[in-house]
Amino acid sequence: xxxxxxxxxxxxxxxxxSVEEACDMxxxxxxxxxxxxxxTPHTTExxxxxxxxxxxxxxxxxxxELTAQAISxxxxxxxxxxxxxxxAADVQHHAVPTLNxxxxxxxxxxYDILPPFYERVVFELQVHGIxxxxxxxxxxxxxxxxxxxxxxLVRHGCLGQLTAMSLAGGFGPxxxxxxxxxxxxxxxxxxxxxxxxxxxxxxxxxxxEARLAASRLLGDSDANALFEGTPARIxxxxxxxxxxxxxxxxxxxxxxxxxx
Numbered sequence: 001x002x003x004x005x006x007x008x009x010x011x012x013x014x015x016x017x018s019v020e021e022a023c024d025m026x027x028x029x030x031x032x033x034x035x036x037x038x039x040t041p042h043t044t045e046x047x048x049x050x051x052x053x054x055x056x057x058x059x060x061x062x063x064x065e066l067t068a069q070a071i072s073x074x075x076x077x078x079x080x081x082x083x084x085x086x087x088a089a090d091v092q093h094h095a096v097p098t099l100n101x102x103x104x105x106x107x108x109x110x111y112d113i114l115p116p117f118y119e120r121v122v123f124e125l126q127v128h129g130i131x132x133x134x135x136x137x138x139x140x141x142x143x144x145x146x147x148x149x150x151x152x153l154v155r156h157g158c159l160g161q162l163t164a165m166s167l168a169g170g171f172g173p174x175x176x177x178x179x180x181x182x183x184x185x186x187x188x189x190x191x192x193x194x195x196x197x198x199x200x201x202x203x204x205x206x207x208x209e210a211r212l213a214a215s216r217l218l219g220d221s222d223a224n225a226l227f228e229g230t231p232a233r234i235x236x237x238x239x240x241x242x243x244x245x246x247x248x249x250x251x252x253x254x255x256x257x258x259x260x
Contacts, residue, residue, distance in 0.1 A: 002036040004040070008075075012041045013046075038235065051094060076235055103130055131158070131159065163191075191210055207227070
């Protein structure tokens with residue numbers, strides 16, 4: 001598997017607190033079948049990972065530690081880029097890295113509201129050749145309440161990245177149901193751990209259960225694409241051509257109304 005979203009870099013955000021914890025995370029991921037991981041620290045004001053060069057250097061330091069401890073996990077540099085009005089310029093100026101230096105950017109929206117400039121920023125990124133991968137849309141309340149927002153983003157070239165624990169049910173039945181709906185409507189194209197620590201029962205350990213759930217829902221071939229095929233194309237900078245997204249037609253009453 002290839003994990004596109006992970007907070008394994010130690011001491012830079014709300015993820016791993018130490019090199020030791022980062023190594024524990026790496027071992028657990030390898031045990032679950034992960035062979036490649038994108039280090040994606042937050043770029044919010046309180047995070048301290050730094051710019052692209054700093055993140056690349058931190059990844060190299062952790063890579064050396066994993067090698068010293070014989071942990072066979074390939075690390076790639078990236079970021080979970082919080083949306084700001086200047087994000088497109090920040091990417092162009094190498095203040096914010098893309099995923100492994102490719103045209104794909106892991107893009108984070110606020111959990112409770114979509115900023116009024118989000119469509120403009122998505123457009124500006126694409127004008128500069130950057131393809132946004134929307135992080136955990138199933139946990140962004142406005143999108144979960146109205147998945148057709150994501151339909152429009154996907155139709156305009158964005159991709160979606162689902163959190164494994166969401167599909168496995170660890171965030172509750174409503175988030176699980178939204179996750180299944182998004183998969184069935186071709187709105188997400190990769191599943192990642194979004195792991196922050198190595199605590200037992202944390203989202204770090206949800207990948208196998210999520211893969212089983214995806215296989216039951218979509219079949220083995222489509223599930224494999226979510227965990228391996230599409231992420232591999234993303235980190236290689238290759239084209240991803242997802243199926244046409246399907247609009248969500250709200251019925252008389254929906255669990256989505258209660259998501260907020």
